[in-house]
Amino acid sequence: MLRNREIQILLLIMGSISLTAIVAAAFISSISAVFVSILSILLIGSSLLFMRWRYRELEKLSVYLREISNGNDSLDVRDNQEGELSILKNDIYKVTLMLSEHRSLLHRDKLQLTDAISDISHQLKTPLTSMKVMADLLSSPDLPPAKRTEFTHHIRIQLERIDWLVSSLLKLSKMDAKTIQFKKDRIPVKNLIQKALEPVMIPMDIKEQTVSIAGDDDVAFAGDFNWTVEAVINILKNGVEHTHEGGAITITFSENTLFTEIVIADNGKGIPKEDLPYIFKRFYKGKNAGEGSIGIGLAMAHSIIASQNGVIDVTSESGKGTQFRIKFYKQVI
Numbered sequence: 001m002l003r004n005r006e007i008q009i010l011l012l013i014m015g016s017i018s019l020t021a022i023v024a025a026a027f028i029s030s031i032s033a034v035f036v037s038i039l040s041i042l043l044i045g046s047s048l049l050f051m052r053w054r055y056r057e058l059e060k061l062s063v064y065l066r067e068i069s070n071g072n073d074s075l076d077v078r079d080n081q082e083g084e085l086s087i088l089k090n091d092i093y094k095v096t097l098m099l100s101e102h103r104s105l106l107h108r109d110k111l112q113l114t115d116a117i118s119d120i121s122h123q124l125k126t127p128l129t130s131m132k133v134m135a136d137l138l139s140s141p142d143l144p145p146a147k148r149t150e151f152t153h154h155i156r157i158q159l160e161r162i163d164w165l166v167s168s169l170l171k172l173s174k175m176d177a178k179t180i181q182f183k184k185d186r187i188p189v190k191n192l193i194q195k196a197l198e199p200v201m202i203p204m205d206i207k208e209q210t211v212s213i214a215g216d217d218d219v220a221f222a223g224d225f226n227w228t229v230e231a232v233i234n235i236l237k238n239g240v241e242h243t244h245e246g247g248a249i250t251i252t253f254s255e256n257t258l259f260t261e262i263v264i265a266d267n268g269k270g271i272p273k274e275d276l277p278y279i280f281k282r283f284y285k286g287k288n289a290g291e292g293s294i295g296i297g298l299a300m301a302h303s304i305i306a307s308q309n310g311v312i313d314v315t316s317e318s319g320k321g322t323q324f325r326i327k328f329y330k331q332v333i
Helices: 007-029 030-069 083-138 145-176 190-207 227-242 274-276 297-306
Strands: 185-188 210-214 220-223 248-255 259-266 310-317 321-329
Touching: 030 083, 030 321, 083 145, 145 227, 145 297, 145 321, 185 190, 185 227, 190 210, 190 227, 190 259, 220 321, 227 248, 227 259, 227 297, 227 321, 297 310
Parallel strands: 210 248
Antiparallel strands: 185 220, 248 259, 259 321, 310 321
């Protein structure tokens, strides 16, 4: 400690002051000089002890910070004393907690990224392998024209699937990064439903399914029309896929002082109870998932709705159908 420059300066100053006081007291009397000398020694000794204690406390803080930098977040440097050193300890502990939370978030994001890359690789592997096989077959000069047409058609389907997957993943990544600016336009729900039904009408006609719509024309909410249409399309596609031929899909919507609600229900085969907690999880495929299902449509719908001050719930019963309930809450001014 005596090698510390601050201590050396302190001793030099206190020694100079003490020497001056002793010399001045010697002009008064020898007893005064002895008394001042004793006081100076006690003062210097007390200062050195106090400085030694403070440096020990600072050393403890240094050890604490080194432990934190090595990943030991279980230490607690706080105390219940008063003073600037205690305030410093408490402030360092708060910063430590904040850094620990950031570290946990970064670790979680890293795991999510790893899982996402693994899932994407898995989803792309199947169509790419299929196209590679068909491309090798197409190179054969003896391949019949009918088979050549069939393989070309299948390759086109797989390319469309990859294009949709990549496009969907890019959209989800933008939503995760919160780089999408959702509009706050007034959206009439009836117009929204009509637009979302357009891409699913042909599959419904093929399966001879019916759709019924019920709701007042003036029901609306504030949101982004195009993104919300995409969310509803994914929910409708799910209903069409899991509803038998000749089945029915019903869409109802209403509005109150708290929220605007859209209910999309079908009388299809339903979702198994064990799958319900996970249907909005990315790449999750339940027991009733179709062969070509990727498990990303409902995850995207959930993200779009949640990003617009909304919630989506699902209830289902095997063999009786599924009901998706969407609520867009109104902003409080």
